Amino acid sequence: xxxxxxxxxxxxxxxxxxxxxxxxxxxxHHGNIARVMVLASxxxxxxxxxxxxxxxxxxxxLFFAAGMYGMGLxxxxxxxxPAPALMMGIAAGALVSVAIGxxxxxxxxxxxxxxxxxxxxxxxxxxxxxxKWTRGDEGFVIQQAERILWGIDLSDANNRYLAxxxxxxxxxFAALWLxxxxxxxxxxxxxxxxxxxxxxxxxxxxxxxxxxVASGTISAAAGASYGLLFGYAGxxxxxxxxxxxxxxxVLLGGMGTVIGxxxxxxxxxxxxxxxxxxxxxxxxxxxxxxxxxxxxAPQGIGGEFRRRVWGWLP
Amino acid sequence: MSKTSESKPPISRRSxxxxxxxxxxxxxxxxxxxxxxxxxSEPIRIGFQxxxxxxxxxxxxxxxxxxQAAVKMxxxxxxxxxxxxxxxxxxxxxxxxxxxxxxxxxxTQHKCDVAFGTLFSHVVIGSAPRAGELKLPYFVxxxxxxxxxxxxxxxxxxxxxxxxxxxxxAMAPFVASNLGKKxxxxxxxxxxxxxxxDYFSAAIExxxxxxxxxxxxxxxxxxxxxxxxxxxRETEVIYHVMVGPAVLTFVKELGEFFGPSRPEIFGFIDSxxxxxxxxxxxxxxxxxxxxxxxxxxAQADQSEYDKNFRAAVGVDENGAxxxxxxxxxxxxxxxxxxxxxxxxxxxxxxxxxxxxxxRSKLIEAVEAIxxxxxxxxxxxxxxxxxxxxxxxxGQQYITKVTNGKLILAHTAGIEDTLYPDEVDYTKQxx
Numbered sequence: 225x226x227x228x229x230x231x232x233x234x235x236x237x238x239x240x241x242x243x244x245x246x247x248x249x250x251x252x253h254h255g256n257i258a259r260v261m262v263l264a265s266x267x268x269x270x271x272x273x274x275x276x277x278x279x280x281x282x283x284x285x286l287f288f289a290a291g292m293y294g295m296g297l298x299x300x301x302x303x304x305x306p307a308p309a310l311m312m313g314i315a316a317g318a319l320v321s322v323a324i325g326x327x328x329x330x331x332x333x334x335x336x337x338x339x340x341x342x343x344x345x346x347x348x349x350x351x352x353x354x355x356k357w358t359r360g361d362e363g364f365v366i367q368q369a370e371r372i373l374w375g376i377d378l379s380d381a382n383n384r385y386l387a388x389x390x391x392x393x394x395x396x397f398a399a400l401w402l403x404x405x406x407x408x409x410x411x412x413x414x415x416x417x418x419x420x421x422x423x424x425x426x427x428x429x430x431x432x433x434x435x436x437v438a439s440g441t442i443s444a445a446a447g448a449s450y451g452l453l454f455g456y457a458g459x460x461x462x463x464x465x466x467x468x469x470x471x472x473x474v475l476l477g478g479m480g481t482v483i484g485x486x487x488x489x490x491x492x493x494x495x496x497x498x499x500x501x502x503x504x505x506x507x508x509x510x511x512x513x514x515x516x517x518x519x520x521a522p523q524g525i526g527g528e529f530r531r532r533v534w535g536w537l538p
Numbered sequence: 539m540s541k542t543s544e545s546k547p548p549i550s551r552r553s554x555x556x557x558x559x560x561x562x563x564x565x566x567x568x569x570x571x572x573x574x575x576x577x578x579s580e581p582i583r584i585g586f587q588x589x590x591x592x593x594x595x596x597x598x599x600x601x602x603x604x605x606q607a608a609v610k611m612x613x614x615x616x617x618x619x620x621x622x623x624x625x626x627x628x629x630x631x632x633x634x635x636x637x638x639x640x641x642x643x644x645x646t647q648h649k650c651d652v653a654f655g656t657l658f659s660h661v662v663i664g665s666a667p668r669a670g671e672l673k674l675p676y677f678v679x680x681x682x683x684x685x686x687x688x689x690x691x692x693x694x695x696x697x698x699x700x701x702x703x704x705x706x707x708a709m710a711p712f713v714a715s716n717l718g719k720k721x722x723x724x725x726x727x728x729x730x731x732x733x734x735x736d737y738f739s740a741a742i743e744x745x746x747x748x749x750x751x752x753x754x755x756x757x758x759x760x761x762x763x764x765x766x767x768x769x770x771r772e773t774e775v776i777y778h779v780m781v782g783p784a785v786l787t788f789v790k791e792l793g794e795f796f797g798p799s800r801p802e803i804f805g806f807i808d809s810x811x812x813x814x815x816x817x818x819x820x821x822x823x824x825x826x827x828x829x830x831x832x833x834x835x836a837q838a839d840q841s842e843y844d845k846n847f848r849a850a851v852g853v854d855e856n857g858a859x860x861x862x863x864x865x866x867x868x869x870x871x872x873x874x875x876x877x878x879x880x881x882x883x884x885x886x887x888x889x890x891x892x893x894x895x896x897r898s899k900l901i902e903a904v905e906a907i908x909x910x911x912x913x914x915x916x917x918x919x920x921x922x923x924x925x926x927x928x929x930x931x932g933q934q935y936i937t938k939v940t941n942g943k944l945i946l947a948h949t950a951g952i953e954d955t956l957y958p959d960e961v962d963y964t965k966q967x968x
Contacts, residue, residue, distance in 0.1 A: 256639070455667030
């Protein structure tokens with residue numbers, strides 16, 4: 225089979241497997257995987273920036289929250305139905321990522337990390353500042369009646385799972401398309417050697433901005449979907465913790481692999497879920513797992529697959 | 539000497555012990571049989587959403603101790619409908635996302651009958667939609683106004699602790715008639731602080747007073763000196779509600795700013811829950827007033843019920859753990875867990891609850907509760923439950939710091955805490 229065929233087969237196979245799981249998973253894991261698919265979509269967005277363009281952001285929660293609040297506030301205050309609200313969320317994320325990208329990309333390396341972190345913190349405080357509309361740290365519920373998309377009740381477990389799968393599939397294939405597209409190749413060129421890419425005549429700033437916008441918009445789509453599927457929008461999702469999570473998922477799953485964010489998100493979700501049943505210091509277990517993985521599989525789970533088995537893994 | 543006579547004395551120590559053991563077992567048979575009988579039916583599983591980590595951890599620790607003590611008492615009294623109660627504890631990290639996941643875990647993995655125990659409002663609001671979708675009765679102990687505001691759903695109830703709106707408005711008559719009518723409010727600039735700002739300013743106006751200045755403190759602020767010059771000279775009362783460790787600095791700096799000639803000071807104990815009043819820097823609070831959901835220090839007229847509650851949870855007369863006088867309880871709130879578990883028991887008994895198929899009957903039974911008498915099950919005081927808004931109302935305590943202890947100065951009656959209904963959950967279908 226050609227490399228292309230293998231790539232299509234693997235990624236379609238994953239979607240088919242997730243679809244099959246919809247019918248066989250017990251209720252608890254069914255709910256978990258729905259959640260993981262939305263979070264993995266967020267990580268896919270993050271991976272475009274970190275894994276493919278080599279830009280480490282510590283402020284992605286801002287994009288996730290922009291999507292969540294863009295969606296939530298337009299339902300709460302403008303009376304939007306879910307479809308336009310979802311579009312508002314995605315548009316909010318795109319807009320915020322253009323603005324943040326244009327400013328933050330004036331820096332690089334550690335400064336880029338700090339600037340993105342500060343912007344995200346400013347975003348979090350903005351949500352608190354406008355508590356009259358956002359309900360601040362408490363957040364607000366998106367009622368069941370407000371979550372009916374084209375006649376489909378998204379609060380129903382089955383519909384939620386399938387909606388999460390559609391989102392995940394769209395993000396997965398969009399990322400797959402992007403990283404194999406010439407634009408994605410330029411992202412990788414920038415990651416590998418920015419000066420050389422510039423020397424070759426590419427407008428590096430513009431490409432990096434495109435990467436931030438693609439990454440931020442996918443993250444916002446995940447944030448908007450999360451709010452819609454689980455019925456809640458809150459400022460916690462804008463905290464630094466939610467900027468660190470996608471970084472961990474991507475590092476664990478395999479930076480610069482399309483499938484890696486999903487592997488990382490599912491691994492981390494169950495690691496926390498299982499270890500929290502054993503000890504209150506479950507983040508310590510997550511930390512140890514991360515250290516071990518960094519020591520013994522520095523390229524993450526997906527990266528190890530690529531190194532050992534599937535050299536063609538995009 | 540023959541081998542037989544050497545190894546087998548007529549009555550060996552082992553056989554004597556065996557006989558004694560069998561005898562003792564037979565004597566205790568009725569108790570044992572009853573125990574075995576109780577074990578034949580599955581225990582009632584109550585999912586306890588605990589803030590074991592994160593910002594709510596000190597509350598979580600005491601909510602846990604109180605809940606364990608309540609379950610022990612319920613089980614000692616024969617359980618619920620002849621079944622023992624089992625508490626299934628999961629840490630929610632004081633995080634709404636994890637909170638929702640924990641609720642799912644209770645419903646679909648642990649097969650809990652109900653979920654219970656959440657304190658922090660954002661965790662309640664993040665989790666309640668999932669409880670509603672999973673049709674899992676969700677009993678929160680949060681004091682947030684979220685339940686009674688109509689934001690949540692029919693499956694979410696708050697029958698064990700009063701909400702912030704009723705607490706705050708019940709303070710206004712005392713403040714206006716005893717401390718002063720011109721009030722400056724200092725509150726954290728997030729939802730909890732905004733609730734205080736909105737409800738108290740309306741309530742004090744109704745008493746003929748006014749809020750002369752509102753000072754919102756941004757979250758994560760570590761020094762407060764720069765805010766104090768904003769306090770107008772005409773201020774008669776400072777109303778403060780600060781949450782988090784910064785309260786120690788806040789009080790110290792307030793003392794440095796005003797010195798001995800201060801206005802009256804009234805605060806909510808939330809900031810000082812699990813904090814020793816003898817902590818350095820808190821001396822300035824002497825002579826100031828606090829709202830307390832339940833007085834931390836055993837009062838002169840302590841009820842038998844409070845005495846019993848303290849003993850069961852393991853709290854001494856100063857509100858600290860009996861095992862460690864430095865381990866201060868969250869006494870103003872934790873009674874809510876005890877009382878909520880007793881409401882669950884009452885609801886399950888009156889509805890004849892037998893399993894998850896009876897969850898809607900359980901909710902209807904709790905909705906039908908009105909008067910709740912002061913008792914061992916409700917040691918904080920008598921209460922009134924509003925089935926339409928799913929919110930309980932009860933008396934509130936105002937204590938004064940006297941010689942480093944909180945001494946009861948006023949008890950606000952239930953009538954001071956009532957407000958018009960904002961929702962009727964009974965109209966929502968199951």
